[in-house]
Amino acid sequence: MHLHLFPTFCVLMTIILIHIPTSSGADNEQYTNCSRSYPCANILDIPYPFWGGDKPEYCGHPSFHLNCTGEAPQITIESRPYRVLAIDNGTFTLNVAQEEFWNNDCPSELHNATINATTYFEYAPNTEVLMLYYGCRVTSTLQLNISTTITIPNRFNCSENQSTEIFSVYVTASLASSGQSISNMNCSNSVEVRVNKTAAEALAGPASGNVTQVLNSGFGLVWAANNTDCQSCVRSGGWCGTNATNPGSFVCYCSDQSYPVSCNLTTSSSGT
Structure with missing residues (x-):
């Protein structure tokens, strides 16, 4: 390269580098990992905010861990285990049954199925x-x-x-x-x-x-965990997750990097 062209070359490279989106290897890895389908026991794919089994915690919400080792997923709510029968991501509804009453209407230990309204769940209307x-x-x-x-x-x-x-x-x-x-x-x-x-x-x-059949049919729980933010993230082409540096806070993993709510948007909303 001729020496008199070198300053011009440096200027051009600087302009190109400025306009290339910054991306971190960790962000790209999380985007790729969270875009995969993750089965959990007899449920073929568990959506955000749920995680467990092979699905990393950063692809879900810390309070929505599923135990995937049994014949059906199990979630613990207020220290009590519940069998997960179905997950409806469209209505944010989880159908569960008390684990101790599964195929057993006379368990040796009795526990009331009362869920505090201050948690991430509330009873569905048809309960x-x-x-x-x-x-x-x-x-x-x-x-x-x-x-x-x-x-x-x-x-x-x-x-x-x-x-x-x-x-x-x-x-x-x-x-x-x-x-x-x-x-x-x-x-x-x-x-x-x-x-x-x-x-x-x-x-x-x-x-x-x-x-027994009635107990096995379970009951509905409606969850609230960044529902609005996650919808915005998915619509923008991202995948919902949790910020590893600030556990519990929502993050939208995108192909270039992570954003607070939506891909290419840096403003945050207060979705529930």
């Missing part, structure tokens, strides 16, 4: 409370008064009940509104679980549905 009562007996006063009509809610069998005088019963909101209660019984234990409302209504019908 209903199902009360299960164990170790129940008809009160002695009513047993002595044969002229009294005893109203007993629907019974279900537990292997622990060896006597016909001891039984378990269930009460849904539909049954309670029709006048069925446990006012004529003494029960040693009870638990409040959540179930799908449509499935629970079958228990109050003339055919009297199966409690």
Whole structure:
């Protein structure tokens, strides 16, 4: 190269380098990794904010970890395990069932399915409370008064009940509104679980549905974890994730680099 052309060459290279988008190897790796499909147990692909198995935490939200080692994914909410039956990313709805009640309406340990509204989840509208009562007996006063009509809610069998005088019963909101209660019984234990409302209504019908089937049908939870920001990120061609340097904060991984919300946009929004 002629020496008199060297200054011009340097100027041209400087202009070219200024206009080349900066990109980090870490950003590109995260973009590539988060764009892959990640199966988890029997669910073929788990979307943001969920992560677990082979899907890295930075492709999800720290509070949405899934255990993928069993026959179905499992999520822990407020220290209680729930079996994940389905994930609907379009409606931000998770269908879950209490793990201890899966195929078992008489677990050895009883835990109420109550989820604090301050967490990332709230109950879906089609969720209903199902009360299960164990170790129940008809009160002695009513047993002595044969002229009294005893109203007993629907019974279900537990292997622990060896006597016909001891039984378990269930009460849904539909049954309670029709006048069925446990006012004529003494029960040693009870638990409040959540179930799908449509499935629970079958228990109050003339055919009297199966409690185990209702419990296995699960119930809906609506999640809120940067929903609006993630939609904006996906529309711009990016993949949603978590900023590794600021755990819990949203980041949009794009082909050139990461952005706060959307690819090629540096302004942040307050999506929920």
